Amino acid sequence: MSKAVLRAEGLCKRFGRLQIVDDLSLEVKPGEVIGLLGPNGSGKTTSLRMMLGLIPPDSGRVSILGQPPQRVQDRIGYLPEERGLYPDERALDMLVYMGRLRGMSHAEARGRALKWMARLGLESHARSKVEKLSHGMQQRLQLIASVLHDPELIILDEPFLGLDPIQTHLLLQILSELRDMGKAILLCTHQLDLAERICDRVAMVFRGRVVIEGTLEEIRRRFANRMVRVIAESLPPDLPGVREIRSSGREKELILEEQADPDWILRGLLERGGRVHLWERHAPSLYEVFQLIASTA
Amino acid sequence: MRWSKIYLISKYEFFRRIRKPVFYIMILALLVLYVIVILILSLMIFEMVETYQSPIGVVDHSGLLPTPFLEEKKQFLVYSSVEDARAALRDRQIEAFVEIPSNYLESGQVLIWVSGNSWTLSLILERTESFLRAILIQNRLDPRIASRVVEPIDDWWIIDADQVGSRLQDEVLTGPVAQRQQTAKFFIQRISKVALIFIILWNISTGLIFGYEDISRDANNRMGELMLSAVRATEWFVGKILGVVSVILVQTLIQIMPVLGIFGWISWRLLGDPTLFSVQEISLGVVYFLIGVLFYVSIIMFSIILHRKIAVWISSVLGVLNLMASIVMIAPSTQIAIFLSFFPFTSPATMLVRVMLRSASLRDVVISLIVVGICLMVTIKIGSAVASRALIPGMPLLSISRPQRRR
Numbered sequence: 263m264s265k266a267v268l269r270a271e272g273l274c275k276r277f278g279r280l281q282i283v284d285d286l287s288l289e290v291k292p293g294e295v296i297g298l299l300g301p302n303g304s305g306k307t308t309s310l311r312m313m314l315g316l317i318p319p320d321s322g323r324v325s326i327l328g329q330p331p332q333r334v335q336d337r338i339g340y341l342p343e344e345r346g347l348y349p350d351e352r353a354l355d356m357l358v359y360m361g362r363l364r365g366m367s368h369a370e371a372r373g374r375a376l377k378w379m380a381r382l383g384l385e386s387h388a389r390s391k392v393e394k395l396s397h398g399m400q401q402r403l404q405l406i407a408s409v410l411h412d413p414e415l416i417i418l419d420e421p422f423l424g425l426d427p428i429q430t431h432l433l434l435q436i437l438s439e440l441r442d443m444g445k446a447i448l449l450c451t452h453q454l455d456l457a458e459r460i461c462d463r464v465a466m467v468f469r470g471r472v473v474i475e476g477t478l479e480e481i482r483r484r485f486a487n488r489m490v491r492v493i494a495e496s497l498p499p500d501l502p503g504v505r506e507i508r509s510s511g512r513e514k515e516l517i518l519e520e521q522a523d524p525d526w527i528l529r530g531l532l533e534r535g536g537r538v539h540l541w542e543r544h545a546p547s548l549y550e551v552f553q554l555i556a557s558t559a
Numbered sequence: 560m561r562w563s564k565i566y567l568i569s570k571y572e573f574f575r576r577i578r579k580p581v582f583y584i585m586i587l588a589l590l591v592l593y594v595i596v597i598l599i600l601s602l603m604i605f606e607m608v609e610t611y612q613s614p615i616g617v618v619d620h621s622g623l624l625p626t627p628f629l630e631e632k633k634q635f636l637v638y639s640s641v642e643d644a645r646a647a648l649r650d651r652q653i654e655a656f657v658e659i660p661s662n663y664l665e666s667g668q669v670l671i672w673v674s675g676n677s678w679t680l681s682l683i684l685e686r687t688e689s690f691l692r693a694i695l696i697q698n699r700l701d702p703r704i705a706s707r708v709v710e711p712i713d714d715w716w717i718i719d720a721d722q723v724g725s726r727l728q729d730e731v732l733t734g735p736v737a738q739r740q741q742t743a744k745f746f747i748q749r750i751s752k753v754a755l756i757f758i759i760l761w762n763i764s765t766g767l768i769f770g771y772e773d774i775s776r777d778a779n780n781r782m783g784e785l786m787l788s789a790v791r792a793t794e795w796f797v798g799k800i801l802g803v804v805s806v807i808l809v810q811t812l813i814q815i816m817p818v819l820g821i822f823g824w825i826s827w828r829l830l831g832d833p834t835l836f837s838v839q840e841i842s843l844g845v846v847y848f849l850i851g852v853l854f855y856v857s858i859i860m861f862s863i864i865l866h867r868k869i870a871v872w873i874s875s876v877l878g879v880l881n882l883m884a885s886i887v888m889i890a891p892s893t894q895i896a897i898f899l900s901f902f903p904f905t906s907p908a909t910m911l912v913r914v915m916l917r918s919a920s921l922r923d924v925v926i927s928l929i930v931v932g933i934c935l936m937v938t939i940k941i942g943s944a945v946a947s948r949a950l951i952p953g954m955p956l957l958s959i960s961r962p963q964r965r966r
Contacts (some may be wrong), residue, residue, distance in 0.1 A: 284869070307953075311784075311951065314788055315946075316784065316787055316788060316951055317951065332791060335788065335789055335790070335791075336789075337787070340785070340788040342781075342784040342785055342788070343952075344781045344952040346777075346779065346781035346782040346783070346784065346785050347780060347782070348776065348780055348781050348782065350779060359567075360573055360785075360789070362567055363564065363567055363786075363789040363790060364566075364789055430657055
């Protein structure tokens, strides 16, 4: 088993009375994409900042490549949620400067920047000022700045924000390539459908705590028995073992209690004289899992 | 601290400014402005000199003064000995005193005693000349007087009463502490020093603007978080400060060179010697200029990290304090000047003025450098700590979070 590139243990952070992050632990290994998922305000960004050493945790420990984050800044790529670029700078110069700050030589930074710009369709804008570029182009420029120096760990905070479907697809493709190159990628997003397409493992954060963690398969399996699609002529609201009934027209969605058995519930329904046309166990998407967790919490 | 990162940030900030044509246009515009301001100031000073009314002492060894000496306006007070006149000078009863030697009529030489490097020296000279002319006219029976009336002073010696221990005339004239100056040389040096001080203080002020702009640029463009993920807060802060200081250094050098060149040329043409400053004046001037820019720029950068309004307020305060420091030029040896030399916010500017006018002792230099050095280090330390929070969006600046026990 390969050694973790990033290891966070028991991270806690409180701002005033508000507990932002509560006992968060996470590991990212080389060649895997981990999704740190959760709604806005769940403490994802604060967690990332603690992992990067930008904010000191109240308690807990972070090590990247076996060292404190500040000692290995040049081996980390970071795309912050609050995107920043100097608007009066030329695109290529901006990238070269960022590369040099990450320990690259001028020639190396320039060469790689040009390569990445060509890869992301920005080669004709190398001499353009950043302020002249479109929003999408600026997004791509920022992505290049985070991977230019060939980091071993790439941390991306809401990387899909503001991207159109074509750019989103391109980004997913690039992330996949980086993973194949053995990079450890930590992705923070609230766009669960996109995370589902790229992440090998996910950690769902809710109110500062990791509420569930594992591979997508593991998570789906854990929740496979928790959702049933039903078309029935009458559905009593007090069915034992059913926590919630969601309606979308004729079709209903039953959210079951954690230990409930769907077969046992179906039997109960039939015994009460219900006529059932469809009874289907449903493998939930990440979004649905998250909804389940959120409703439980 | 990794100096390679600091160097990169400062280099970036430096070249970002100096590669723009507007940088050079501004320098040229400022040069023109300096010339205008220096001209206006000179005119104001000369006007001030003409209207100045403080009494001047006279110690006469030539016997030209009538006894008893009565003067209507009481602008000249006669003392029987140099010791009496020096006591009056110490007590600020007189602005300066003129010692008329016994061979005055033949030599045209007078000794002018002042306290410190008085700004009003030209006034004293002018008034002394008028006074001597009036006295000479009264004594017109002496045949030697006719030519002396036309040119009452051929040669003069300025003596700083604060630095001379005893009064034996020969010792004064040849002793190491007495300043022997010829009129033209003295004025060229004085005006060039004032011009230099003015340009340096002005450039320090522009350093405040550059510092303000540099931090705002990172904050406005949300670059803080990205920068702090690549470098440590101290490296970022020191890099920014050094970037601005290098720009100011280049800007000041570009502005100073032609000014000094002109004054040096005038000095060379008139006196055959282009030297305007001593090595000590130049080296201490450079030290105070550098430490001044470093300190003031770091303060303004720290304050803008805290809050823009605080930065505006602090830059105004620094402007007023520096104005106070420049007023020290009028009286560089006074108690107020000494106090301003040790007060951190005014120390670099005040000491710059004082060392250039040779009014600061070694003790003053050492104390002021220690004070400003400590304040500079504290500002950088606190500024970096604040930057590491303030540059992260949404991070509360003053939130105190209590450490928790790990579960």
